Amino acid sequence: MTGNINTVIADIASPIGSISETATDAAGRNFLKNYMEHVAPSEWLSLNAATIMLSILAPLMLTLACNETARSIVLFCWACFIKPFHAKSSHSADNQQKNLELFYKTQAKIYDKTREVLLQGRFEALQLAYSHLPKNKKGLIWIDIGGGTGLNIEKMSQICSLKDTFQAIYLVDLSPSLCEVARERADRLKWTNVHIMCADACDFEIPQHECADLITFSYSLSMMPPYYAVIDHAYELLNENYGIVCSVDFGVQSSAHVTGRVNNIGGLMNYHIPWFYRTFWRIWFECDKVFLDPSRREYLEYRFGTLKSINMRNKTLGNIPYYIWLGVNKDEDHMLSHRFKVLAARSPYLAPVEQGTPLKGSQCPTSKELEVAASNTKKGLPFPSLFYQREIWRAYYDELSPHYDQFKNQYIYAFTWEDPREDAKILNLTADDTVLAITSACDNILAYAALPNPPKRIHGVDLNPFQGHLAELKLAASRCLTYEEIWSLFGEGRIANFKKLLLCKLAPHLSSNAFQYWMSEGARAFDISGHGFYDTGSTRWALRLARYIFKTMGLSGKVTELCKARTIREQQLIWNKYIRPALFNPIVGKLLVGNPIFLWKALGVPTNQAEMMGSSTLQYIIDTMDPLISRSLISTDNYFYYLTLNGRYSKDNCPVYLKEKVHEIFASESNSPLDRIRLHTDTLNNVLSRLAQKSLTVAVIMDHMDWFDPNGNDANHEITALYNALQFGGRVLLRSAATHPWYIKSFEDMGFVCEPAAIRRSGESIDRVNMYASTWICTKTIELDARRRMSSLDLTH
Template sequence: MFGYMKHVGQEWNEKMRESPKVVGASVGIITPLVVLLMFSESLRSVVQFCWQCFFKPFTSVTSNNNQQENLEQFYKSQAKLYDRTRGVLLQGRETSLKLSLSHLSEKKGNVWIDVGGGTGFNISQMALLTNLDTTFDKIYLIDLSPSLCEVARKRCKEHGWKNVEVICGDACDFEIPEESAQLITFSYSLSMIPSFYAAIDHAVSLLDAKNGIISCVDFGVTNESMLVGRTNTLGGLVNRHIPWLFRTFWRLWFEFDKVFLDPARREYLEYRFGTIKSLNCYNYKLGKIPYYIWLGCNKDHEQHLQARFVELAPTSPYLAPITTSASSNAQPMTKAMIAALENSKKGLPYPSLFYQKEHWRVYYDEVNPEYSQFKNSYIYAFTWEDPREDVNILNIQPEDTILAITSAGDNILHYATLPNPPKRIHGVDLNPCQGHLTELKLAAIRSLSFTQLWQMFGEGKIDRFNNILLNKLAPYLSSNAFQYWFENGTKTFDPNGAGLYDTGFTKWALRLAKWVFKVANLTDEVNMLCKAKTLEEQRSIWDKKIKPVLFNRVVGKILVGNPLFLWSALGVPRNQAKMMGSSTLQYIIDTLDPVIDNSLISDDNYFYYLTLKGRYSSRSCPDYLKEGGFKSLSRESPESPLDRVRLHTDTLKDVCERLSKKTVSIAIIMDHMDWFDPQGTDVDEEIQALWLALNSRGRVLLRSASKSPWYIKNFEKFGFSCKAVSARYPGKCIDRVNMYASTWVCQKISTASQSNNRRLSSLDLENN
């Protein structure tokens, strides 16, 4: 057919040259023929592919029980053109290889088994990522199709791969001379193996128990009803649920080609191995075909398990145990230990968080209904509280254990960059996405250069984010955080977009400032303010140009005084807004005006520099984004202060109850108490939990929108001595942010009154 079309095209070209009059009449016919001539080979490949995959299956009326013959019947006529026709269909293969390579413990001397490796495409792609001779002592390509194996052997010869051996054999019982392999991959092969359970069991026997990585990329469907009882083993639920229509249609369609999308294959992988990373994706180019990328390890002997269990020991002062009652002598348990024991009884792998390289993220179960209120987004892309003032007030020492609200993690990283950082820093936040953001910062410090770190969190933008995520950041992230950033990171850090700091709820504050200044034609003045070299110059620009517009009564009434705006843009809840006084606009004036005389925005107040510019500058930024801070944090383990950080995804009350009693010396809870309802009982329960977690001289530092917070009396009745260490008055600035009306330190009194002790015991019994 294609030869005939070529012949017809040549005849038409000759006629066109002979008679120009024919040109106009025939151009509509000649153009498509020329295109066909140019791409005849590609079109032939596509036609054959479509015939084999979409039409031929309907012509088959008999079933062959020989798997090798079935494969040959399918692949023999398309083996040579296989790679040209699978690029669009088999998505995620390169991603899977990058992820696998980045998680290998050793970068040389490995054994790799590519099960169902077909034509050797995976090996050629891996050769683009690493030196095959250095990274792998031996590579085995296993496939049951002789035709595909023939193409693979030809490819090996053409590329001169001396350490690659092609084995035409069954995935369930092939043999290799080595005792174990450090990498085993299934690339769109598991869905075509009838006895998949045997193939997976065979992989279990071959995988290096301590350092081995197994990965799989394949078509597959699943739904939320299949997740009951094992959600903590899956490494995250982002896109895990496939809608009924897609589940049903694609599963039936692929079965005609003897490709099975049933969830049993993936579920058995997740049962036999521990999950390190997991992604759930769609092939949007071909009708939203669901596929997944999964990375696992030996579920009982993986190298990071021992360290994880050591941290969970009942004697640990860091991830401590909650008792069953106030007077019980029973063995205490953490949530993580409880989950691990329950999984072990069922024969399930441990929770996915147990298999992660870093121990920053403390175990949490992401199906907690309390997380749904955050709608899979963080509120704060940056932290407003001034950590330098925390250090000045509290005189933080190396022997301190700090419990702090995580927020965007900037405050936690500030404590870690101190010359003599505290021995442990617990970050607490109920919003999982705040933990994901802080994890990303920790991973970036651990794995990236200072230049890349600055691009991500100084400028809020970086090119090819997903490539950096897969190749460098992924091994240092939990699977849950990895899923989140794989889904959202490219858009968040897009060099052509607004950047990181235009995300979260707080983006509205930055957008409002930018909009107001643009409408008022003050953009140049704002730039001048951010470059001012003296406080006098800063005050002059502020008073003459910016202040009259920003504090306009109309702007204040419509925006700043609007409760919806306060929550959406500034993260101010209704209960806290009531504590600001009768005039929200006056509160904002008292906040901003004194800042101008207190610190230079250009080099000492990164909070407002970011608000005005949407990014940091090298002089005005958090300490972890300065070269000195980066060097102190990125020291090799076990000396790095990053190893002292733990991120809890829970309520402050629950975390305090599960920490060993009297192990926390400092709790920095920001403005957290302002959020409580004065008529409720939650505040008493939380203060009680803090009292029990703090040591004999433990202190709580808090900030409030009120000079006289209503809950201070609650602290006092539980045995705290409370003092306002600073209070804001018109014209006075209490720190670089000056957002709060007062800062308090509540000191635990070790000899609380008997009545307070009786109250604590009573509440203990009620809670249990």
């Protein structure tokens, strides 16, 4: 019976292989007749699962086999889903080439046509890898291991000039049939620097060159049984200081695989594959000798330092999981020395802008980053992924901290409400200042960096990791994009080619965690057909509600007129006659503005802060909005409310970082103010405790302390941390929903002199936002014994 079955398979395969694009119905009938002659109904139950599948699919295959594309599909189905059940393969390492030929010989010519949908992410992987190569170095060497037909090289030619970028390109593959297709492609496209090597990936040699600047694996590691040897050989060939290794491949990871090494894998977003998909796709691909087990990727993450990592799904074909991963030499990469020099200053986050000499032994202060790096070294693991990034903006944070669970994978604020113009007037910052501020959407941090004499260091602190990802995106855009591109992103809030921009320009300036987030969310956030970037974040609900109310009441046109008004009188008329009555009617006031759930989810106002607004939240909002209309023109001098009403900025009414002159300063290659910024993803207390004592001159904590429980000790502990970190004469700038917040007394007990910079009166505004009832400056003036401070404050509560 086995012989009969094999005869069936052979005879079925023969006509499939011979059908051409000019096939006729007669050929189809002959094919079907040949098939039916060998399979009697009595034999059906004896056929194995693969033959039964073919019997069911035969009519469909017959219909498809009438043109070249359909023929390719039929051959692909035969080679991948049927032939593996009958082909005799050897498990001997010496016969690996023979096994590959059994699989590829009949489909080498159609390989590229039939894999485009299955093998996704290859072009994106090449874009990402190229963006990380040194741009000032000529004569690069690229090795494409398992490069097959040479399609990767052709795709790379769409990204850069092969001749100008690479001195030599080596395509290494063990299949003679695929290498032959690659040679034909090289001849056809006249590649003079491409060398096709039919060789074993474990021990091939590149003549006349000592190391490679780029090594790629494109869906090849999963087909290499001795992958340890292959990866080790790649490690030996890679340029130690500037070399990049890139892999795009199938993978079935789970969160259980990251125990003890989460900090060096480049982020957990979409990393975990549910059990069903892990099991199903692993079994399915093993039929074709393709191994999706996680050990291949894990060994990459062990052998190299992770530079970038993203986890994707092929949604076209049943959510097949695949990943794109970028790595560097884990011990010699050029960014390591810079990272350690920054960390080895007298405070782990207060390093000078210029690179200094690293301290040794007891001189080196303890920091979270250095502690983790030391722990990884003891385990033989690479350093945390952040150590290998080009930019040093982001400080290390523990991605698995339960503190981050509350943020549900999103930032709250897409833009910052506090008015940096008032901050500049109150604080009079200079180049001698070291500033700590709440990160929020990073607008104010960028405003401080844009001052004529920016502070020597600016620390942004936010517990929400996604606010940090947003801050990184704005910093990266300011660093590397053209003014038109950054305006499209954050001025208009829409751009057509975000994914390409991210892969080709922004990625080298982002941490792997931030890159993962924007690779997943960015295209949707900046979609030109949607509401735009400023319709993202938790606060989008308030903006949507306002738009809905205006549309329902037929006031959309009046809102447009308000945003175009050229005089205060015209602005007041439109507001008082049309918009104010709609926005502050009793239904809106009772069901929304006065609702604690809406205040938190839509406006970001927690319960403790809401209670500080007084007996009527609606009246508080009225007192916020009414005076603004008489203070400044929304159309030209109040970009906060202009954005709220329009969903975008205008070029003469926008945050300072979106001004063209400021962008030129930020994008400068030397001494950019952006180099002075550090981003911390932690509580304010934890960050303050890690800063050198008496190293801060200014702390801008926004309305942060309004969130604390008046009956708890959280405020006292934070005030103590602020006191320790500030120099004498150091100042804390804070805003509050109360005219006289309850925690001012605690500041005074700690040794601060507290004075209001502004207190809002009914009918008056204190700045262009006017969202807070008061602004305070608390200055450290008295040295107190730490034990006496803490004990007195604890007795108070």
